[in-house]
Amino acid sequence: MIYMDHHATTPCDQRVVDQMLPWFSQQFGNPHSSSHALGRTAADAIARATANIAESIHVAEDRILFTSGATESINLAIDGIMRHPRQRRQHVVTTTIEHPAVGDVVDRLERDGFEVTRVPVYQQGHDLAGQVDLDALAAAVTDRTALVSVHWANNEIGVLQPMQQIADICHAQGALLHSDATQAVGRVAVDLNDSDVDLLSASAHKFYGPKGVGLLTFGGGRDQRRIRIKPLIIGGGQQSNLRSGTMAPALVVGCAAALQLADAEMEATQEKLLRVRQQLWQGLQDQIDGLVINGPPLDALVRLAGNLNFSVPLVEGETWMAACPDVCFSSGSACSSANPMPSHVLRGIGLSEQLARQSVRFGLGKENTDDEIHSAVERLVSAYKSLV
Ligand SMILES: Cc1ncc(COP(=O)(O)O)c(C=O)c1O
Structure with a gap:
């Protein structure tokens, strides 16, 4: 997992x-x-x-x-x-x-x-x-x-x-x-x-x-x-x-x-998160066409380092998640996942209902390793390809 x-x-x-x-x-x-x-x-x-x-x-x-x-x-x-x-x-x-x-x-x-x-x-x-x-x-x-x-x-x-x-x-x-x-x-x-x-x-x-x-x-x-x-x-x-x-x-x-630990390790954690997020994004983009970042650009200073949110062509986020059960990510806010409505945040920045449904969110953490990213990309791409 x-x-x-x-x-x-x-x-x-x-x-x-x-x-x-x-x-x-x-x-x-x-x-x-x-x-x-x-x-x-x-x-x-x-x-x-x-x-x-x-x-x-x-x-x-x-x-x-x-x-x-x-x-x-x-x-x-x-x-x-x-x-x-x-x-x-x-x-x-x-x-x-x-x-x-x-x-x-x-x-x-x-x-x-x-x-x-x-x-x-x-x-x-x-x-x-x-x-x-x-x-x-x-x-x-x-x-x-x-x-x-x-x-x-x-x-x-x-x-x-x-x-x-x-x-x-x-x-x-x-x-x-x-x-x-x-x-x-x-x-x-x-x-x-x-x-x-x-x-x-x-x-x-x-x-x-x-x-x-x-x-x-x-x-x-x-x-x-x-x-x-x-x-x-x-x-x-x-x-x-x-x-x-x-x-x-x-x-x-x-x-x-x-x-206290978060403060002491903040700089190192942010650096690591930027790196593994780029690895994840690059890996997915290399093998799936048409991914679009939701929110500010990834290189913008106004975005949390571990956050990745994007839409995928043809497949709903929920369906992709179900096809890839051993990677934990989400198709909206986990706090409102009991609510099947498309994310009000994505709607709030102007996405259509359909694009909001075709969106997924990854929140990377300090313990995610390069190997995990590599393996997640493989699993995600193979699940996606089985759906289209
Ligand atoms: C921005 C934001 N506010 C509030 C909350 C609620 O936090 P808690 O469930 O710990 O009360 C969350 C939880 O996801 C959150 O992300």
Whole structure:
């Protein structure tokens, strides 16, 4: 089995697992039991992990919340801002190509009477295909806008958004900026000093950490803007009353350890991913005519290094996947693969329904070897040729 679906998830790095293990049964204290040593030891581990994450993304330690994953972080950020009882602004702006974790929350706000604007992105063929149209964004954000939500990196076509320019547009109107950075954290440099994003969501399992833990940063950008969030989960008042419930030291330690490794290895990983992606693309192109890249060109700096998304002639992505079961790739977003509709991201950059259905996504990872690429090309080409 060759795994090439790292936008869906990554294997937990063994070095991360090793750091997590003591926090399950040896050091099992409740980090909120400050009255005894076992509890305080667990609390200290969480504090150290939080400090490491704060240093990595440049945010104050008390502006980080731990959640169950990016989906919860995003729900908390968007609903929490818009539904806060003291929120006077009722308008939210987002893009047409967000992950459903953002899209569905915004759709529900709209059904509940909030005003929503979905800004288009540059279309297929443009060098910046998938980047938000900044003129359209500037026209959409007004002094009635409470929140703008734009993902940092797209999970299907890997396009990176110009976060600082987006932040400037938002802040000129007094709106807050949330970024779903689930595909960016651990893959590219994410620095809240440079990009001045007010709220940021991420999930550890996308950067070789454990599943079941995510983070939300709030405030702590350059201007330390005041941010009021209505909690989704109430109960014991943990995490400053913003996310009640006993924290999971093993998961938080794993999240921080994974981010530290990702930071330390980022340059080498990016170099490797660019190389193996080119090998995969070249191998497929040499033997299958008519492949077309979806999103920005592969040599563009605005594309995640491990992302490859393209359309194939005559064959639907789902059919190709079924004919090649020992290579793990996907025909759209894995998170919405229960949904048979063609990808809204590919439709959002202007592909026809048919071309979107004929598209596939590969997400390469640091453990993919040259041999795996070679073997995947052989299997993919032979499966494709059996179908046409
Ligand atoms: C861009 C993006 N946002 C949010 C999510 C949701 O992450 P999780 O399932 O870890 O909550 C994903 C998962 O694929 C994603 O790619």
